[in-house]
Structure formats: C-alpha cells, structure tokens
Amino acid sequence: MRSIGEMARDSGLGVSALRFYDRAGVLVPAWVDPVSGYRWYAPEQLDEARLLARLRRAGMPLADIRLVLAGWSSADADLVRGLLQAHLRRLELGLTDARSEFSTLRALLDHRENPMTAAPHADTVRLSVSAPELAAALDSVRFATGGDPELPMLGGILFDVEGDVLDLVATDRYRLAVARTGTTGHGGPRGQVIVPVPLVDAMRALLSGDESVVLTVDGDRVTLEAGDRQTAGQYLAYDFPDYRRLVQLPSGRRALVDVPAFREALESGPVRASGVREQDGASYELSVLRVADDGTVTVCEDGDDDPDDVTVNREFLLEALTAGDRNRLILEFGAPTAPVAVRRTDDETSFSLLMPVRMDD
Missing domain, CATH: 3.10.150.10 (DNA Polymerase III, subunit A, domain 2)
Structure with missing residues (x-):
C-alpha cells in the first residue's frame, strides 16, 4: 500500500489534489484509516493516478475522466480512444474560437487612445541620481525581468520618474519587484521608459563610484553618464503594466x-x-x-x-x-x-x- 504522500510523489498529483479526487469519487483510496482518516492506495492505483494527472493537464472534464478510468481498468480500448478523440476535437474547436477572440481583442487594442507602442518623448528628461543608490535599486529588481518574446514590454526595467522620486520596476508575470530612489534636477510630471536588460546591465557596470550620475531621455534614447564614461541605447517602445494597481x-x-x-x-x-x-x-x-x-x-x-x-x-x-x-x-x-x-x-x-x-x- 502507498501512503498519500508516496502516491503524490510518484504520480505527479499533489496531496490536496488526491484528497479532492477522493471526495469527487474519481480516485478513491483502497483503504482509509478509521481513526486517523489517513488515505492508503493499492499498488495498481498508481497507473490510474498517473493517467488522471495526464488527463487533467490536458484539460479533460472530471465526468469524462471517470469514464476513461473505468474503460482503462476494464481494458475497454475503444471507449478510451473515443473519449480521448472527442476531447481532442473540443480542444481544437476551442483553440479556433480563442484565436478568433484574440484577433478581435488585438484589433480593439490597436484602436485605443493609448496604443501598445509608445510615442517617443517630445521633451528631453534629465536628472541626477546617486550612483550607489541607483546600483542598489537595479540589484533589487533585476532578477524579476522577463524573457518571454511574446511579451517584449517585460524584457527590461521600467524607469518611472515623478517629481524627485524614481521607481524601478520589473516583472515576468510570476513575480514583481519595485525599488525607489531619490533624484535631483527633474521635479516635473511623471514620465516612464522601459530600459532593455542589456542596457540595464551596461548601466550597472558604470555604477562603481560614489558620485552622482546623470540619466537622460532624449527622443527614443536613454543615456547614463558617470563622469567621463557613458552608455546609451534605445528604450523599449511599449507600455508597461500598471504596477501601481498590482501592488495595492x-x-x-x-x-x-x-x-x-x-x-x-x-x-x-x-x-x-x-x-x-x-x-x-x-x-x-x-x-x-x-x-x-x-x-x-x-x-x-x-x-x-x-x-x-x-x-x-x-x-x-x-x-x-x-x-x-x-x-x-x-x-x-x-x-x-x-x-x-x-x-x-x-x-x-x-x-x-x-x-x-x-x-x-
């Protein structure tokens, strides 16, 4: 007999998932301790649990999974194949519908007042920031940058300046990091640019001293000057997610x-x-x-x-x-x-x- 922990380890189903499938009558343990309530599974149930895990990853409804498991245990191959084929057809139809809906959503986004592609900055933004503070802020958020080519706006760090405050933000959808530092020389309205990761790393390499550095956004370019050294490049011309709402x-x-x-x-x-x-x-x-x-x-x-x-x-x-x-x-x-x-x-x-x-x- 396998304990519920061993069953979870060997099947790919979590302990809480096994408890759920027991309550749903999909995969009932062979024996439940009447005193402790602990669940025990027969050796032959491991194959059923692994099959259940695969079917759930494929998105099959529980009602159909019950029939598949029943057909599997009775070696009714025709029943199992029929159920699998029917579910595959549903997935294909659902994907077709989803593609149509996403096409419509993209068209709607293209006609919004704030399109995904951001316009270049009309005015030059120039501000000073402490090199150690900027280095610490970059180190605090760099780990959370994304690398999904389908979401290019996450492939950098957002520099969000408002007044004399600079927020640095990064997210890959699974985590989000925010760091704040003070600035001088700006004091104006809010402005945002997304600095791509390679340029971020080049900026970080310059921040080895204790002096102030100068950050400039001019047109579609971002420049960081540290004494007689500088690095520059284009920022990412996308809109960043509204992180202020996400952190509330x-x-x-x-x-x-x-x-x-x-x-x-x-x-x-x-x-x-x-x-x-x-x-x-x-x-x-x-x-x-x-x-x-x-x-x-x-x-x-x-x-x-x-x-x-x-x-x-x-x-x-x-x-x-x-x-x-x-x-x-x-x-x-x-x-x-x-x-x-x-x-x-x-x-x-x-x-x-x-x-x-x-x-x-």
Missing part, C-alpha cells in the same frame, strides 16, 4: 525572518514531491510555507497540508531574498492564492511580490 494588496500576516537561517531552511528543507512543473519551458521545485501564530515561518514536509499554507517557486523565493539584501526581511502573506510580499524592515518602498502556485490544478 490588502494587509496580511507578517513574519520577520532571519534571512541566512531561512535560506538554509529553504535550500535544505523538503520540496513538494509533485512540484516539478513546466513554467515558460523550465522545470522548477516548490516549497510549501506555513506561518505560525508567533510569526515563525516553516517549510512544510510533503503531505503535511493546511488550507492556509502557501506554495511558492523555491528558486524565485531564494532570488527575492538575495535581492532584498538584508539579514532580516519581512514576509507578508495574504490568502493562499494571494502574492507573497518580501519587504525590507527599513524601507518598504523597495519590495518584491511572488505569485503563489496552486497545488490542486
């Missing part, structure tokens, strides 16, 4: 963590056995976090589930801890489906958000 999160449970100790717990602690998934073509592992009443954050063992646990991409969280650049950081948790915020204790204007990972899909 309700307050949640806050936990002060010792970063070195918490990093060690993440790196050496358990990962979700079913958590090797595909995200933009790359596999990643999951860590499940729990906040105790005293504010302690622990990395949960596989199978040790609680409805308030939050599951995150472990590598993303480790990168956010590094970018936080402090020995103590605040982790803020909302609902299990809400972003996790990583904040500094001394400057909450610089922070990052990580989207959680649902374990029952």
Whole structure:
C-alpha cells in the first residue's frame, strides 16, 4: 500500500489534489484509516493516478475522466480512444474560437487612445541620481525581468520618474519587484521608459563610484553618464503594466525572518514531491510555507497540508531574498492564492511580490 504522500510523489498529483479526487469519487483510496482518516492506495492505483494527472493537464472534464478510468481498468480500448478523440476535437474547436477572440481583442487594442507602442518623448528628461543608490535599486529588481518574446514590454526595467522620486520596476508575470530612489534636477510630471536588460546591465557596470550620475531621455534614447564614461541605447517602445494597481494588496500576516537561517531552511528543507512543473519551458521545485501564530515561518514536509499554507517557486523565493539584501526581511502573506510580499524592515518602498502556485490544478 502507498501512503498519500508516496502516491503524490510518484504520480505527479499533489496531496490536496488526491484528497479532492477522493471526495469527487474519481480516485478513491483502497483503504482509509478509521481513526486517523489517513488515505492508503493499492499498488495498481498508481497507473490510474498517473493517467488522471495526464488527463487533467490536458484539460479533460472530471465526468469524462471517470469514464476513461473505468474503460482503462476494464481494458475497454475503444471507449478510451473515443473519449480521448472527442476531447481532442473540443480542444481544437476551442483553440479556433480563442484565436478568433484574440484577433478581435488585438484589433480593439490597436484602436485605443493609448496604443501598445509608445510615442517617443517630445521633451528631453534629465536628472541626477546617486550612483550607489541607483546600483542598489537595479540589484533589487533585476532578477524579476522577463524573457518571454511574446511579451517584449517585460524584457527590461521600467524607469518611472515623478517629481524627485524614481521607481524601478520589473516583472515576468510570476513575480514583481519595485525599488525607489531619490533624484535631483527633474521635479516635473511623471514620465516612464522601459530600459532593455542589456542596457540595464551596461548601466550597472558604470555604477562603481560614489558620485552622482546623470540619466537622460532624449527622443527614443536613454543615456547614463558617470563622469567621463557613458552608455546609451534605445528604450523599449511599449507600455508597461500598471504596477501601481498590482501592488495595492490588502494587509496580511507578517513574519520577520532571519534571512541566512531561512535560506538554509529553504535550500535544505523538503520540496513538494509533485512540484516539478513546466513554467515558460523550465522545470522548477516548490516549497510549501506555513506561518505560525508567533510569526515563525516553516517549510512544510510533503503531505503535511493546511488550507492556509502557501506554495511558492523555491528558486524565485531564494532570488527575492538575495535581492532584498538584508539579514532580516519581512514576509507578508495574504490568502493562499494571494502574492507573497518580501519587504525590507527599513524601507518598504523597495519590495518584491511572488505569485503563489496552486497545488490542486
């Protein structure tokens, strides 16, 4: 017999998913301990669980999955093939409809007052900023830049200046990072440009001194001058997502963590056995976090589930801890489906958000 944790590890289904499929009558364990309620599965149920995981990834409805599993166990190949073919036809029709809808949406976007392609700046923007502060701000957000060619506006860092404040923002849809620094010499209305990653890295290489540097936006070009050295290039002519709306999160449970100790717990602690998934073509592992009443954050063992646990991409969280650049950081948790915020204790204007990972899909 396999425990529910072993079944999750070997099948690709999460523990919470196995519990759901038990309640739905799709994959019922062979035996349930009458005292503890713990579920146990027969060896032959592993193939059914793996089949169920594949069918769910293919988007098959539960009603059809029940019939497929029934046909699978009775070796009724004709029934199984018929159900698979019918689902494939539904997917193909749905894709055709989705393409039509997206074509319409693109046409609507093209006719909006604010098109996706931004107009070049008519006026020159020039401001000064401390080199160490700009370097720290870039280091705080660089990890969250995107690389999806279908979303070119995420392939850089947004420089958002208003008055004497410069916000740097990066996001790849799964995480978002914001850092703030002061400026002099601008003091004008809000302006935004997206600096592509190669130019960002070239800028960062110039920021080795303690002096102020000068950032200039002229036409479609961005220039950073550090003494007698400079780097320049074109900014990305796209609109950036409205990050100010994205960061308006309700307050949640806050936990002060010792970063070195918490990093060690993440790196050496358990990962979700079913958590090797595909995200933009790359596999990643999951860590499940729990906040105790005293504010302690622990990395949960596989199978040790609680409805308030939050599951995150472990590598993303480790990168956010590094970018936080402090020995103590605040982790803020909302609902299990809400972003996790990583904040500094001394400057909450610089922070990052990580989207959680649902374990029952």
